[in-house]
Amino acid sequence: MSNGQPAPFPGQSDKIVQVENLSKKYGENVAVNGISFSLTKGEVFAFLGPNGAGKTTTVEILECLRNPTGGQAKVLGYDVSKRSDQAEIRKRIGVLPQDFNAIDRLTVRENINYFGAMFKHQLDADKLIELVDLKDKRDEQFKRLSGGLKQRVGLAVSLVNDPDVVFLDEPTTGLDPRARRDVWGVVERLKSQGKTVFLTTHYMDEAEYLADIVSIIDHGQIIASGTPDQLIDTHGGKKTLIIREAGEEGLKQLPLGLPKAELRNAGDIAIPLNNGELTNILMGLGATPLHDKEIEVRRPTLDDVFLNLTGRRVSEEGN
Amino acid sequence: MRSRIYTIISGHFKSWYRSKSNIFWTIAFPLLLIVLFGAIFGNGSTKFDLYLQNQDLNANTPTMYSQGYISVLNNTGAFNLHTVAAGQTVQQALDYVKSDAQLHNRGQRLLVIPSGFNTTLNSGNDATIQLYMDQSDQASASLAGIVRSVTISYAASIAGAPDHLNLQQVGIVTRNIRYIDFFIPGVIGMTLLTTGVFGAVNTNGRYRELKIIKKLATTPLSKIEWILGMVGYQMILATISLVVILFFGYALFGVTATIDIYTVGLVVAAALLFPGIGMVLANFVKEAESADAAANAITFPMMFLAGTFWPRETLPDIMKIIANFMPLTYVNDGLRDALIYAEPAQALTNTIIALGLAAFFIVLGSMLMNWKEE
Ligand SMILES: Nc1ncnc2c1ncn2[C@@H]1O[C@H](COP(=O)(O)OP(=O)(O)OP(=O)(O)O)[C@@H](O)[C@H]1O
Ligand SMILES: [Mg+2]
Numbered sequence: 120m121s122n123g124q125p126a127p128f129p130g131q132s133d134k135i136v137q138v139e140n141l142s143k144k145y146g147e148n149v150a151v152n153g154i155s156f157s158l159t160k161g162e163v164f165a166f167l168g169p170n171g172a173g174k175t176t177t178v179e180i181l182e183c184l185r186n187p188t189g190g191q192a193k194v195l196g197y198d199v200s201k202r203s204d205q206a207e208i209r210k211r212i213g214v215l216p217q218d219f220n221a222i223d224r225l226t227v228r229e230n231i232n233y234f235g236a237m238f239k240h241q242l243d244a245d246k247l248i249e250l251v252d253l254k255d256k257r258d259e260q261f262k263r264l265s266g267g268l269k270q271r272v273g274l275a276v277s278l279v280n281d282p283d284v285v286f287l288d289e290p291t292t293g294l295d296p297r298a299r300r301d302v303w304g305v306v307e308r309l310k311s312q313g314k315t316v317f318l319t320t321h322y323m324d325e326a327e328y329l330a331d332i333v334s335i336i337d338h339g340q341i342i343a344s345g346t347p348d349q350l351i352d353t354h355g356g357k358k359t360l361i362i363r364e365a366g367e368e369g370l371k372q373l374p375l376g377l378p379k380a381e382l383r384n385a386g387d388i389a390i391p392l393n394n395g396e397l398t399n400i401l402m403g404l405g406a407t408p409l410h411d412k413e414i415e416v417r418r419p420t421l422d423d424v425f426l427n428l429t430g431r432r433v434s435e436e437g438n
Numbered sequence: 439m440r441s442r443i444y445t446i447i448s449g450h451f452k453s454w455y456r457s458k459s460n461i462f463w464t465i466a467f468p469l470l471l472i473v474l475f476g477a478i479f480g481n482g483s484t485k486f487d488l489y490l491q492n493q494d495l496n497a498n499t500p501t502m503y504s505q506g507y508i509s510v511l512n513n514t515g516a517f518n519l520h521t522v523a524a525g526q527t528v529q530q531a532l533d534y535v536k537s538d539a540q541l542h543n544r545g546q547r548l549l550v551i552p553s554g555f556n557t558t559l560n561s562g563n564d565a566t567i568q569l570y571m572d573q574s575d576q577a578s579a580s581l582a583g584i585v586r587s588v589t590i591s592y593a594a595s596i597a598g599a600p601d602h603l604n605l606q607q608v609g610i611v612t613r614n615i616r617y618i619d620f621f622i623p624g625v626i627g628m629t630l631l632t633t634g635v636f637g638a639v640n641t642n643g644r645y646r647e648l649k650i651i652k653k654l655a656t657t658p659l660s661k662i663e664w665i666l667g668m669v670g671y672q673m674i675l676a677t678i679s680l681v682v683i684l685f686f687g688y689a690l691f692g693v694t695a696t697i698d699i700y701t702v703g704l705v706v707a708a709a710l711l712f713p714g715i716g717m718v719l720a721n722f723v724k725e726a727e728s729a730d731a732a733a734n735a736i737t738f739p740m741m742f743l744a745g746t747f748w749p750r751e752t753l754p755d756i757m758k759i760i761a762n763f764m765p766l767t768y769v770n771d772g773l774r775d776a777l778i779y780a781e782p783a784q785a786l787t788n789t790i791i792a793l794g795l796a797a798f799f800i801v802l803g804s805m806l807m808n809w810k811e812e
Contacts (some may be wrong), residue, residue: 184811186809224456233445
C-alpha cells in the first residue's frame with residue numbers, strides 16, 4: 120500500500136511517516152516483521168492490534184527510542200536510523216508513551232513547563248491546560264489526580280512543543296468509559312487543528328471512532344489497512360438481524376426458509392443478512408409471535424473484521 | 439529559554455521539599471540521632487576515667503603486688519577504671535584508649551603496670567608504673583596527684599620497699615574530642631549516603647517505571663544533561679544537610695567545625711559517589727521496589743562499618759578490613775579530618791580517594807544507564 124517516494128527535502132513532504140519493510144527482532148523473537156505503511160499530513164492513523172502485536176515496538180522505532188533490525192523508517196522526511204536526523208525528529212515530534220505518568224509532586228502546570236523546557240520553544244501552558252480541559256486542576260499535584268485526568272496531563276505534555284506529529288501509545292487503556300470519551304475529545308480537537316496523530320490501541324471502537332486510516336497488526340505483521348468503512352466492507356462479513364431477548368422459544372417460532380439463526384448471550388437471536396433479504400424476512404416475522412420483539416440490524420464492526428481475519432477476538436487477549 | 443539542567447534540578451528539588459518523608463529522612467532523622475546519641479553518650483562522670491593495663495600477670499591472674507596496687511587505686515573512689523587487654527603493646531593500648539575514650543566521651547589517660555612488677559619489688563629493685571596523659575587535660579593535675587599519692591602510700595605498705603616504687607608520668611598529646619564531635623561528621627556522611635543512594639534509585643528506577651525517562655528520551659534532552667541535573671540536585675541537598683547538621687551540632691552541643699576546601703571537595707565527591715552507586719543499583723535491579731530493597735541492603739552495613747556511630751578501631755579485625763572497601767569510610771574519615779580534627783594531610787588523602795571513587799561510580803552508573811532502548 121505504500122506509494123512513498125522518499126522525500127527529496129526532509130520536512131517538505133506531505134508524507135509525515137513512511138515505513139518500508141520495517142523489522143525488529145529481540146534475539147529470536149520477531150516483534151515486527153516487515154511492515155510498511157505511511158501517514159499523510161492531517162491524518163489520524165490508528166495502529167490496532169492485541170497485546171504483544173508489536174505496536175509499541177513500532178512506535179518507539181519511529182520515536183528513535185529503539186533501533187530497527189531491518190527496513191527503513193522516515194519521520195517528517197528524516198531517517199530514524201541516522202544520528203543527525205534523530206536530533207531533528209526529537210525536536211518536532213510529540214510523544215505519549217504507553218503507561219506514562221508525569222512527575223508526582225509537580226502540579227499540572229509545572230509538569231507541562233518541565234517537559235516544555237526540554238525544547239527550544241514551548242507552547243503556553245495555560246493554552247494547553249485549556250485544550251485538555253484541566254483549568255480547575257492546574258495547580259493540583261499530579262499524584263492527586265484521577266486516572267483520566269492524569270492521562271489528559273500526559274496529552275498536554277505530549278503537545279508542549281507544538282509537534283508536527285503526535286504519537287499516542289494506547290492513550291485510553293485502563294481508563295473508565297467516561298475518561299476514554301474525554302481523551303477521544305482531545306484527539307478530535309487535535310484533528311480539527313490539522314495535527315497528524317499516530318495512535319495505537321487494542322480497542323476496536325476507538326479505532327473506528329477516531330481514525331481516518333486503520334492498520335491492523337497481529338504477530339508483528341499488518342494484516343489489513345484502510346479506512347474503517349473499507350475494512351468493514353471488505354472483511355467485516357454480513358450484516359446481522361438481531362431479535363432481542365427472544366430465547367430458545369423464539370428460535371422455534373421463526374418462519375421456515377431463513378438463513379441459519381443462532382442464539383446469543385442475552386437470548387438474542389442473530390440472523391446473517393444477505394443483501395436485499397431484509398424486507399422478506401421482516402414480512403415473514405410479522406406473521407409470527409416474534410413481531411412485537413425489538414428488532415435491529417447490526418452492521419459488522421472492526422471486531423468482526425479482526426475475528427474474520429484471525430479467527431480470534433481482540434478482547435479475548437486484551438485487558 | 440530556561441536551561442534544561444536547571445529545570446531538572448528544580449524539578450527534583452520541588453519533589454524533595456514537597457514530600458514530608460523526604461524532609462524527615464534528610465533533616466529531621468539526622469537531628470533526632472544527634473540529640474539521641476548526644477544524650478546517651480554525653481553524660482560526664484564525676485569520677486576520673488582511667489584506663490589501666492596490667493601487664494604483670496601470672497597464668498592470666500594479676501600478681502599479688504599488682505593486684506594490691508589496683509585495689510588501692512580503686513579504694514580511693516576517685517576513679518572509674520577501664521581495663522585494657524594485657525597482651526597489647528603500649529602503642530596499641532594507647533590507640534585503643536584513643537578511640538574507646540572518644541566513643542565513651544572519656545579523657546585519654548592510661549596507667550601501665552609493667553610485667554615483672556611483682557618480681558622486681560620482691561627482689562628489692564626499682565619498679566616503675568607509667569601514667570600516660572596529656573598535660574593540657576583539665577583533670578591532669580589532680581588526677582596525677584591522686585595517682586602519685588596512691589603510689590607512695592602503696593609503696594609504704596610494702597615491707598622494706600618504700601623507695602623502690604616510682605611513678606613515671608609520660609606526656610601524650612590528646613585532643614579533647616568528645617563523642618558528639620566524633621559523631622557529627624558521621625551523621626553528615628550517613629545523610630549524604632542515604633540521600634544520594636536512595637535519591638538516585640528513586641529518580642532512575644521509579645522514573646523509569648513511570649516512563650518519565652522514556653518520555654524525556656524522546657525530547658532533545660541528553661542523558662548527560664539528565665545525569666548532571668541529578669548530580670546538581672544532590673549537591674544542593676548535600677550542602678543543605680551539611681549546614682543544617684553543623685548548625686544544630688553547634689547550637690545543641692557546642693561542636694565547632696571548620697569548613698575548608700576539603701569539606702567542599704568531600705561534599706562534591708559524595709554528591710557524585712552515592713548517586714553513582716544508586717545508579718549502578720537501579721540499572722542492575724530494574725524493578726523500583728527491589729532496587730529500594732537493594733539500596734537498603736547496601737547502605738545499612740556501610741553505615742555501621744564505616745565509622746558512622748563508633749570508631750572503626752573498636753571493630754573486630756575482619757570488620758576493619760571490610761570497612762576499608764566501603765566508600766563511606768573515606769567520606770566519614772575525610773569529613774572528620776577536615777571538620778573536627780583539623781588534619782589537612784589526612785583530609786587531603788581521604789578527599790582524593792573519595793573523588794576517585796566518585797569518578798569511578800558516576801562513570802560506571804552513567805555507562806550502565808539505558809537512556810533509550812531497554
Ligand atoms: N525490550 C524487549 N525485549 C525483548 N522483547 C520485547 C521487548 N519489548 C517487546 N518485546 C516483545 O516484542 C513483542 C511485541 O511487543 P510490543 O510491546 O511492541 O507489543 P504491543 O503491541 O505494544 O503490546 P501491548 O498492547 O501489550 O502494549 C512481544 O512479544 C514482546 O514480548
Ligand atoms: Mg504496547
